[in-house]
Every structure is written in structure tokens, then in C-alpha cells.
Amino acid sequence: MNSTMEAKDIIKEIVGKHEVKHVVFVGCGASKADLYPAKYFLDQNAKQLRISHYTANEFNFATPTSVDENTVVISASLGGATPETVEANAVAKDKGATVISLTRMIDAPLTKDADYVIYHRFAENYAAKLEKTGYCLLLAVELLNQVEGYEHYEKMLNGFSKIYDLAQESAESARKAAKQFADRFKNEKVIYIMSSGATHEVAYSSSVCLMMEMQWINSGTFHAGEFFHGPFEIVDKDVPFILLMNDGKTRAIDSRALAFLDRFDAKTEVVDALDYGLSAHIEKEVLDYFNPFVITAVFRVYAEELSYAREHPLTKRRYMWKLSY
CATH class of the missing domain: 3.40.50.10490 (Glucose-6-phosphate isomerase like protein; domain 1)
Structure with a gap:
């Protein structure tokens, strides 16, 4: 090795x-x-x-x-x-x-x-x-x-040369928005999280790890493209959703979900790669694959602020590493 x-x-x-x-x-x-x-x-x-x-x-x-x-x-x-x-x-x-x-x-x-x-x-x-x-x-x-x-090999390598610095800067700039999110969502009993494209399982891990494991908040997660095939039936005023919004090919899928959430005044938080300038740094042919980097970094700050507002450290566990399972 x-x-x-x-x-x-x-x-x-x-x-x-x-x-x-x-x-x-x-x-x-x-x-x-x-x-x-x-x-x-x-x-x-x-x-x-x-x-x-x-x-x-x-x-x-x-x-x-x-x-x-x-x-x-x-x-x-x-x-x-x-x-x-x-x-x-x-x-x-x-x-x-x-x-x-x-x-x-x-x-x-x-x-x-x-x-x-x-x-x-x-x-x-x-x-x-x-x-x-x-x-x-x-x-x-x-x-x-x-x-x-x-064919886009060099463009991917160029993306790798930029994405870590961009993600770090994005996370550092997100603190104010993250604090506002934490204040709005700190008392929620359940939070739904969705996304699409390469970021689909960022939504998954944000739900099962950051929310359920690290905050003991009930959470559901699904692909934004599946939203209209079942999950949207629970949308109502003030029902809490987090939408991790991509730039690139699947943005239309995320935008359609957001429009419906807004239509019924759901309690929605959007973390949008576009807001952090992803497409200004990464070429469009490979843009889709770098969305998860910026969104993961930014949402980690959101999770940190939520843990502070709830006085529940991200490291706190009931079962994990403490029991035989």
C-alpha cells in the first residue's frame, strides 16, 4: 500500500x-x-x-x-x-x-x-x-x-484546483445566514431536506447524520425530482424544508420544488450554490460535479449554528459508540 x-x-x-x-x-x-x-x-x-x-x-x-x-x-x-x-x-x-x-x-x-x-x-x-x-x-x-x-478531463482538473478555496471562503461567508437559519429552525420537531444531481446524497447525509444523528431531530430526505410523487402532500404553511439548490443541469428540478414550497408558504431555507459564485469559478461542462463541495461546506456551518442555538453539540450521542449494536 x-x-x-x-x-x-x-x-x-x-x-x-x-x-x-x-x-x-x-x-x-x-x-x-x-x-x-x-x-x-x-x-x-x-x-x-x-x-x-x-x-x-x-x-x-x-x-x-x-x-x-x-x-x-x-x-x-x-x-x-x-x-x-x-x-x-x-x-x-x-x-x-x-x-x-x-x-x-x-x-x-x-x-x-x-x-x-x-x-x-x-x-x-x-x-x-x-x-x-x-x-x-x-x-x-x-x-x-x-x-x-x-473530453473534459482538463476542465475537471482545473475545477479541483479552485474548489477547495472556494468552498472554504463560502463556508466562512455563510455564518450570518447560518445564525438566522438556526434561530428560525431551532425549535422544529421535524425537518425535511432535499436536493438533486450530484448533491442528492448531501441532502441524505444532512438528514440522517447532521439532523438525526447529531441533533436528534426527526428528518426526512428525498430527491427533489421525487418531491411531486408523494412528499409534496405534506407541504403546508410553516412546514420546515431545507432545499440544497444546485447550479447546472438539475437546477430546474430544484427550482420547481422551491416554487411549490413558496406557493404554500412552507418554512423554507435555501442553500444555493449560485449564491456562492460556483459558476463563476467552474466551467459549465463540469459545473454539476462541484455543487456538493460548496453546499457541503456551507451547510456544515448551518449545522454548527443550529447546534449552538439548541445547546446540543454535534458530538453528542446516545447510542453511537456507546452500546453494542
Whole structure:
């Protein structure tokens, strides 16, 4: 395992040994969601590669028969000790797959069955919290470019050179709006969160992790495109929604949902990538894939302010890491 190898060199070595046909992303909770932009990117652009995305225990108990020596499994765990994801690496290796793992902890259990490990930061600042997502997306870009070719490869690399600074600046500039949000939403018993495109699972992780896990607030999450196929029936005056709004191809989906929320005076908070200048920094051909970076960074500030207003630290748990489960 060589943690210093860049994504380009890792993928070059893998495609030199194997005919890569299948890419599988595996994780749990926020780490699973952090892999989604890479999955979305490949779904949008790959013509031959097969793409899958699993919560780890689903992968372990119902392993796809297509996982073999032509498969690359990319797994992630922040602390590198999530038991289900550690097991997924072993399952993948047993099937002959090549495993790349992302974690912040050197020599963590996740590294045991990984062929390659990329270490990322997290706690240093808001940009650091995006490195897991970023490195995974970069691996996906390299896989596509080296296996099939990708016409916007250089534009993606240019985007990577800008997005971390932009996300950090965006988060720092969001504090006032986040405080106002926290004051408005601090007493809510349930909060619904939705988005679309590459940001779909940012909404998911914001709901299940930031709201349910870290704030003990009941929360529901769904794709903004699914809003009109069931969830919109609960819309009424002052029902609380958070809309994570993308710039790019799926903006029309988010805009349609927002128009309906406004029509019935729902209690709506919008975090919009456009407000933070994403399209001024990232070229339109690759814009969609960088929405999650800005929105994740900004909404982390929102979650922090909510925790302060509710006097409920983001680190507080009842069950997680405290019981056997």
C-alpha cells in the first residue's frame, strides 16, 4: 500500500494490471454519501464502465456476482474502523477485486485489505472536510479518462484546483445566514431536506447524520425530482424544508420544488450554490460535479449554528459508540 501515490498513478497501475469493467463505491452513512458525487459523475459520463454504489452491509450480505478481478472497489470510512466497511474490503478482496480505501487514520483497520490507501484530512477546516469526496471524485475522473477517455478531463482538473478555496471562503461567508437559519429552525420537531444531481446524497447525509444523528431531530430526505410523487402532500404553511439548490443541469428540478414550497408558504431555507459564485469559478461542462463541495461546506456551518442555538453539540450521542449494536 502506498498512500503517497496520486490518483493518476494509482489508476495507471491498476489499469496496467486489469481490464477494469466495474467500479463499486462502498461506505456507510456520511462516508457512503461522500462517495456519491463520484458515482454520479461516472453515471453521467461512462459509456462502458458499470457503476454501483452500496451501503457496506448490503454489499457484504448480497454481494453482486459481477464483482471480480475486473472490479475496482472504492471504500471510505472517516476513522477507518467502521466494521461493515472493513468487512466490505475483505469481501471485495475475496472476490478478486482491487480495493482503494479512503480514510484519515493511518494504519486503521480499513487499510488491512486495501491495495491502495489515500489519506485525507478532516478537522483542519471546512475545505479539509471535503477531501474524502474530492479524492474519490478524482479517482473516478482518472478511471474514466484512462479506461474510456474523457473530453473534459482538463476542465475537471482545473475545477479541483479552485474548489477547495472556494468552498472554504463560502463556508466562512455563510455564518450570518447560518445564525438566522438556526434561530428560525431551532425549535422544529421535524425537518425535511432535499436536493438533486450530484448533491442528492448531501441532502441524505444532512438528514440522517447532521439532523438525526447529531441533533436528534426527526428528518426526512428525498430527491427533489421525487418531491411531486408523494412528499409534496405534506407541504403546508410553516412546514420546515431545507432545499440544497444546485447550479447546472438539475437546477430546474430544484427550482420547481422551491416554487411549490413558496406557493404554500412552507418554512423554507435555501442553500444555493449560485449564491456562492460556483459558476463563476467552474466551467459549465463540469459545473454539476462541484455543487456538493460548496453546499457541503456551507451547510456544515448551518449545522454548527443550529447546534449552538439548541445547546446540543454535534458530538453528542446516545447510542453511537456507546452500546453494542
